[in-house]
Amino acid sequence: MIAFFFRKFDRMATGFVILLAAIAILVPVLNLAVPEGSPFHIPTYLVSLWGKYLAFALLAVALDLVWGYCGILSLGHGAFFALGGYAMGMYLMRQIGTRGVYADPVLPDFMVFLNWKELPFTWYFFDHFAYAVVMVVLVPSVLALVFGWFAFRSRVTGVYLSIITQALTYALLLAFFRNDMGFGGNNGLTDFKDILGLSVQAPTTRAALFALTAVFLALGFLVARAIVVSRFGQVLAAIRDAESRTRFLGYRVESYKLLVFVVSAAMAGIAGALYVPQVGIINPSEFAPSNSIEAVIWVAVGGRGTLVGAALGAVLVNFAKTWLTGMLPEFWLYGLGALFILVTLFLPKGIIGALTSRFGRPGDGGAQ
Amino acid sequence: MFRRFVILFSVLIGLVALAAAPIRADDASLVLKRLATDNYGEIEAGVAALAASGLPVSEAVLTALADSRLSYRPSDKALFIKDTSGGWIDAATNAAPAEAPSGLKSVKLNNRVRRALEAALGSMTLMSPDPMKRIAAAEAVFKSRDANTLAPLDVVIGKEADPVVKRYFEEARAAVLLLKTDAPETDRVRAAERLGERGDQDSLALLGSVTEANATANIVSAAKLAAKGIESRLALLSTAQNAWYGLSLGSVLLLAAIGLAITFGVMGIINMAHGEMVMLGAYTTFVVQEIIRTKVPSLFDWSLPIAIPLAFCVSGLVGLLIERVIIRHLYGRPLETLLATWGVSLVLQQAVRSVFGANNREVGAPSYMAGVWDLGGFQITYGRLWIIVFSLVVFFALLGVMKGTSLGLRMRAVIQNRRMAAAMGIRTPVVDALTFALGSGVAGIAGVALSQIDNVSPNLGQSYIIDSFLVVVFGGVGNLWGTLLGALSLGLANKFLEPVAGAVLGKIILLAVIILFIQRRPRGLFALKGRAVDS
Amino acid sequence: MSADLTDSILYLDAVSVSFDGFRALHDLSFVVGRGELRAIIGPNGAGKTTMMDVVTGKTRPDKGIVIFDGSIDLTTRDEASIAAFGIGRKFQKPTVFDGQTVEDSLLLALEGPRSAFSALFGWRSRVAVEQIIDKLAIIRLGDLRSKLAGSLSHGQKQWLEIGMLLAQNPKLLLVDEPVAGMTDAETEETARLLTSIAGEHAVVVVEHDMSFVRALGCKVTCLHEGSVLAEGTIDSVSANERVIDVYLGR
Structure with a gap:
């Protein structure tokens, strides 16, 4: 089983996993054990900020799996991310209990505010962490399964698929804005207190969440890598390069696409669940089509079809976003817009793709 | 209730008299003088008489009374209306008096007088020279369905020359008749049909309130038929x-x-x-x-x-x-x-x-x-x-x-x-x-x-x-x-x-x-x- | 007719297809025997490619019967299951996996389980490697086995695609214009290759190049306006008055 995850391992993959392991240990240590005055101390807000970047990196890896390796450009992956986030958010809401403004032991504040008398069935069992975790994976997967089953079976491909994935997340955006959906409407879910009995504000919890995110990023990377280097991954690439050729060779293209789409959606859901406790809020704007498209540019910047590049791109772009919106808020959208244009025109293989082709390691990482 | 009926009855008589013979000009000040008192009963009767007089000034006077802008000079019982700028207008001549009147007392209102005023103003606007006002009055009757307006309505329907206004009058009359339990069956059936022709949401609501409790089988079925017609029209x-x-x-x-x-x-x-x-x-x-x-x-x-x-x-x-x-x-x-x-x-x-x-x-x-x-x-x-x-x-x-x-x-x-x-x-x-x-x-x-x-x-x-x-x-x-x-x-x-x-x-x-x-x-x-x- | 059916690898009877009023196939009937090599000729729009689409499950016929291997009704199946029954198809435009090496392309095509789960957990066997070396020799791309398919020349891509078909080990190969864009020497090689694999596999070749068809030395079917115009030896078909009128020219 271990061997399954580590076959065809190359230098870049090894380096990436080691790097993640290192920061998973080092960052919490530098935050918790090093005193505040020391130049090596990492403040807690930075830990959570970088934890957010790593959650985005996991989303990017999930997206790269379908786009880079199977040619499915999903403009709706933000929806899976947000659904996973909502599942986690619902658990965190129910942990608030009587500490809410209205101090209702069962109903979250917004339901009391809306004059609801009982918990809607969608919220049942969300006070159990295990149930919430199952939902984090299950809800995005089932949505991906149903959506993909219709889409791939009807052979919707290329930009048509992109447009309907965008319509999907747009529809969810509208739906989650509604108060009567029972997910907090416009304001979403926030004011979390505890996760597994630990305060979400506590530095130790935040450091643990960071480490956990790094571990899940590494796991997601290993799963994605195991998939793409397997024969399954070769078939995916074959589908990307010549779909009908693959079909006439006897491969049932739709089952391959469906499987990878569902795995990717589950991964995006997990990323969303790791994201929510670290940023402390989930609201419908996470479903905005622009979020999903932004995730695509992370992958493009890092290099699609490289996995490591996708993660790298997510961290780089979001770091630049934080930095630029802090320094020159006007220029962030110019910068992001220019990034979309310049990367597609001049860096079609992304950073990692450009590096590997320059230093001549063909086939390594499967860059396209 | 009885009192109200009496007032309206006198209004009606006045209207009939109006139809018969226009009031002479020198009677005008006489009618107006009836309001120049502090006896509520007399004021009430005066309101009815004024409404029935058909005088050109009557609407202005009654409106002023309703707004508490009407006063009288006890010395000669002349009526004055306070205009918006605070000046005085002689109610009989509708012109500013030569010198500012003094020693005025305002004409007082109580609830009975107010009701009389409302009824008087309502039926008066049915006869307003402005067709838009007549239509508005008919719609008001349609909404209130006051059985007492039936008589004045009958009068104005007979006189109305404008077919559009006449239609509004007839619809108003139908609205009153439809739920008037003592009206003849044929009239009420015709009223239901009339409302069916009108065909709006209000008519539908009216027709819906016709039941066996307040109408005969014929009326009920006519109302149902008319309501069905309206429903399909509204759906369309x-x-x-x-x-x-x-x-x-x-x-x-x-x-x-x-x-x-x-x-x-x-x-x-x-x-x-x-x-x-x-x-x-x-x-x-x-x-x-x-x-x-x-x-x-x-x-x-x-x-x-x-x-x-x-x-x-x-x-x-x-x-x-x-x-x-x-x-x-x-x-x-x-x-x-x-x-x-x-x-x-x-x-x-x-x-x-x-x-x-x-x-x-x-x-x-x-x-x-x-x-x-x-x-x-x-x-x-x-x-x-x-x-x-x-x-x-x-x-x-x-x-x-x-x-x-x-x-x-x-x-x-x-x-x-x-x-x-x-x-x-x-x-x-x-x-x-x-x-x-x-x-x-x-x-x-x-x-x-x-x-x-x-x-x-x-x-x-x-x-x-x-x-x-x-x-x-x-x-x-x-x-x-x-x-x-x-x-x-x-x-x-x-x-x-x-x-x-x-x-x-x-x-x-x-x-x-x-x-x-x-x-x-x-x-x-x-x-x-x-x-x-x-x- | 029933004898025809049981002896046949491919049996088409009165197949019709139309697109928005345009009749691509009109009562098309013909039979290909097991192991037979057959050339199909005909002018553009005669229905050659549509016929292949119908056989491989890409297009559903409006009416008619399509039977494979004497018993399998193809009209209700999808591409993947038809390929699994043993029908391989080469496209008019050479279509290979640009991002994969020659060797990996053949590996993907190799006969074997096709399900997503088996692909996820299975890996190549020694037998597979031997078979690939065998196919590489047949299509003469042994030296290029680790090159990316996208970097091959046009003719090499045509051959790679034929090689992938062979790796599938199908009972019937449908080959659409295999020598388009090839040099004369390559064309000759291709004719030799196709005749050598016939017998073990049935092969249906669609081609315009008459000298290539002649080199195949097989039975020829000429299509016109969606149905069979003439069938027989190359000499009898090319002497047919109507074939000359609509296709070959005088």
Whole structure:
């Protein structure tokens, strides 16, 4: 089983996993054990900020799996991310209990505010962490399964698929804005207190969440890598390069696409669940089509079809976003817009793709 | 109650007397003097007499009394009305007195007098010389269904010459009669029929309150029949109204999607900045209006006709630039085009935000866009009407350009077989650039129209982009007629879903249906079939 | 007719297809025997490619019977299951996996389980490697086995695609214009290759190049407006008055 995850391992993959392991240990240590005055101390807000970047990196890896390796450009992956986030958010809401403004032991504040008398069935069992975790994976997967089953079976491909994935997340955006959906409407879910009995504000919890995110990023990377280097991954690439050729060779293209789409959606859901406790809020704007498209540019910047590049791109772009919106808020959208244009025109293989082709390691990482 | 009846009865007598013989002028001051007292009973009787007198001043006097602006001089019982500026007017002559009156006492009101006043004013306006006031009075009776108004109504119905006003009177009378248990059955049956002819929501409610408890079987069945007639009429009306709203939304969708039908539908370019082309058109309208407002305000009604060619040029030029600088390097790579043009859309949004600010900009409506056209309960706003007409004009103009001009011919040639067209001497890059500029320019024109119904903000384009793509895909890529039908059918479907499911849920349902539809027929309603499609 | 059916690898009877009023196939009937090599000729729009689409499950016929291997009704199956029954198809335009090496392309095509789960957990066997070396020799791309398919020349791509078909080990190969864009020497090689694999596999070749068809030395079917115009030896078909009129020219 271990061997399954580590076959065809190359230098870049090894380096990436080691790097993640290192920061998973080092960052919490530098935050918790090093005193505040020391130049090596990492403040807690930075830990959570970088934890957010790593959650985005996991989303990017999930997206790269379908786009880079199977040619499915999903403009709706933000929806899976947000659904996973909502599942986690619902658990965190129910942990608030009587500490809410209205101090209702069962109903979250917004339901009391809306004059609801009982918990809607969608919220049942969300006070159990295990149930919430199952939902984090299950809800995005089932949505991906149903959506993909219709889409791939009807052979919707290329930009048509992109447009309907965008319509999907747009529809969810509208739906989650509604108060009567029972997910907090416009304001979403926030004011979390505890996760597994630990305060979400506590530095130790935040450091643990960071480490956990790094571990899940590494796991997601290993799963994605195991998939793409397997024969399954070769078939995916074959589908990307010549779909009908693959079909006439006897491969049932739709089952391959469906499987990878569902795995990717589950991964995006997990990323969303790791994201929510670290940023402390989930609201419908996470479903905005622009979020999903932004995730695509992370992958493009890092290099699609490289996995490591996708993660790298997510961290780089979001770091630049934080930095630029802090320094020159006007220029962030110019910068992001220019990034979309310049990367597609001049860096079609992304950073990692450009590096590997320059230093001549063909086939390594499967860059396209 | 009895007292009220007496008052109305005297009003009625007065009315009959009026019909018989107009009151003489020297009686006028006599009637007025009856109000100059502090005895409530006398005031009450005086109100009735005045209402019945038919004097030209009576309405002014009674209104003044109702507003507590009426006073009298105890010395000669002359009445004075305080006007809005605080001066006095002699009630008998309706003119300012030579010298300011002194020692005035105001005419007092109690609840009984107030009721008498109301009834008097109501029945008086039934006889007002202004037909609009008579109609308003009839509608008031229709609502109050006061049985006491029956007699005055009968009088005025007999005298009324205007057939429209007469119809209102008769409807009011029917409303009173329908639920009057002591009225003859035939009258009440006729009243039900009358209300059925009127056919609005109020009549339906009235007819619905007729039951076995307050009417005979014949009346009840007549009321049911009439109610059924009204229901089907109202259903028809609401269907027509929905169809109109749907058509209106469809025309907006058509406008938003029509440029995309060229760039995406015909050329196959995914232009995510299409919405921003629309937005640029809207801002062009804003700039044109600003200049006109400050320089030549008299030309304001011409702002839209001036803005249309300018918007076409602005968006068309920006489109040309985008095609030359970015898109031409990405032909045959639709997904990359999608990402690059999304970047363009972000830059354009931020650019507009930097120049014009992030807030909504006010774009005014010229006079011909304002107003409503009422067709028997069916309301058409001129603004919407113009937008529907405009969208169709743009559509057919574009169709004409594609089918009728040499540019259109070359466009179609390049699209159908690029290499063959090139071999025949058509400069395909030029044609590509011009086609894209045309599609963008048309989006700009759409922006002029949309500036009239939507907020002009940097996000304007974002709200249309997904809808536009769905319209083009739904209608069938590469088919302008498909876009027309797609836009109209989506508009109609949306508006017919709204009353059932609510606005947001309706839209979600529609999105879900379109997603399913596209999966079933990925090439849209009017898709080309066969081998050529797959290449 | 029933004898025809049981002896046949491919049996078409009265197949019709139309697209928006255009009749691509009109009562098309013909039979290909097991192991037979058959050439199909005909003008553009005669329905050659549509016929292949119908056989491989890409297009559903409006009416008619399509039977494979004497008993399998193909009209209700999808591409993947038809390929699994043993029908391989080469496209008109050479279609290979640009991002994969020659060797990996053959590996993907190799006969074996096709399900997503088996692909996820299975890996190549020694037998597979031997078979690939065997196919590489047949298509003469042994030296290029680790090159990316996208970097091959046009003719090499055609051969690679034929090699992938062979790796599938199908009972029937449908080959659409295999020598388009090939040099004369390559064309000759291809004719030799196709005749050598016939017998073990049935092969249906669609081609315009008459000298290539002649080199195949097999039975020829000429299609016109969606149905069979003439069938027989190359000499009898090319002497047919109507074939000359609509296709070959005088």
